[in-house]
Amino acid sequence: MPTPPPASLPIRRLTFRDLSACADLSEDRGWPREEHKWGLLLSAGKGYGIDDPDGGLTSACVVTEYGPQEQPTLGAIGMVLVAEKHARQGVGRHLMRHVVSAMDSTPLTLHATPNGRPLYEELGFKVTGRAEMLRGHFVPGAGEPVAGVSTRAATAGDLPTLLRLDEEVFGTDRTHIVTRLPAFADQLRVAEEDGRIVGYTAAWPNMDTHVVGPLIARDTLTATALLASLAAHTDRPLRTDIDVRHKELLAWAKGHGLESIAFNAVMTYGITELPGDWTRRFAPVTVAAG
Secondary structure: OOOOOHHHOOEEEEOHHHHHHHHHHHHHOOOOOOHHHHHHHHHHOEEEEEEOOOOOEEEEEEEEEEOOOOOOOEEEEEEEEEOHHHOOOOHHHHHHHHHHHHOOOOOEEEEEOOOOHHHHHHOOOEEEEEEEEEEEOOOOOOOOOOOOOEEEEOOHHHHHHHHHHHHHHHOOOOHHHHOOHHHHOOEEEEEEEOOEEEEEEEEEEEOOEEEEEEEEEOOHHHHHHHHHHHHOOOOOOEEEEEEOOOHHHHHHHHOOOOEEEEEEEEEEEOOOOOOOOHHHEEEOOOHHHO
């Protein structure tokens, strides 16, 4: 019997057992394997994929839901990939239509590359923001740490406070992500003023870099203190994706050795803007999880 066209193949839910196949798919498209990140996304979110009749995956993506489990208030779509040999055959459109339908009335968000943006616009996603990816070895400067703001490693006792702060700033509950950070990240740090936590951040390993995210802070000065504190405890290059509205932080980071690598469009479906307080939300855990 003839092999059915890829865009008509059935879509199934992925599990943690598909981690290697997802990493293979990333590698096939010239992306790093990022098995550590795939592990977080597949355990905390919902993976969707299409099996290749010849083995492996034809396509995959992950949706991370936030808010009440029975009625999510936001879904973040990420890691949308199609194998090179099946590219430009409607496979990505087939998968994305399925995911949008499966999420029903839940508002959606994603970070789109220039190549992916036309497909998402066709499906009804609207550009609501931009993020700038930075990468490089951090170069300390005079005046750090920031006067009045101290930073330290987070402790287990900080977790309830971090969960409250995170929900206030992110705009919906993401306990299932925040509670995974101590094991997922190499560093989890908080900023304090007068004994009160006013921000937090993490640095997690991804290939040869440490990705900075999330980065939540009361203001730009607190964000710079947190970023500098992470850099002081690693020899790896840092990588992060900063909301372009945070011009002061972007200029500061570039002045300390980080270079602009790319821009991604922040897109939404079903809502005109993301919930929460963008003025205190500087960088996501990863663009794949919103």
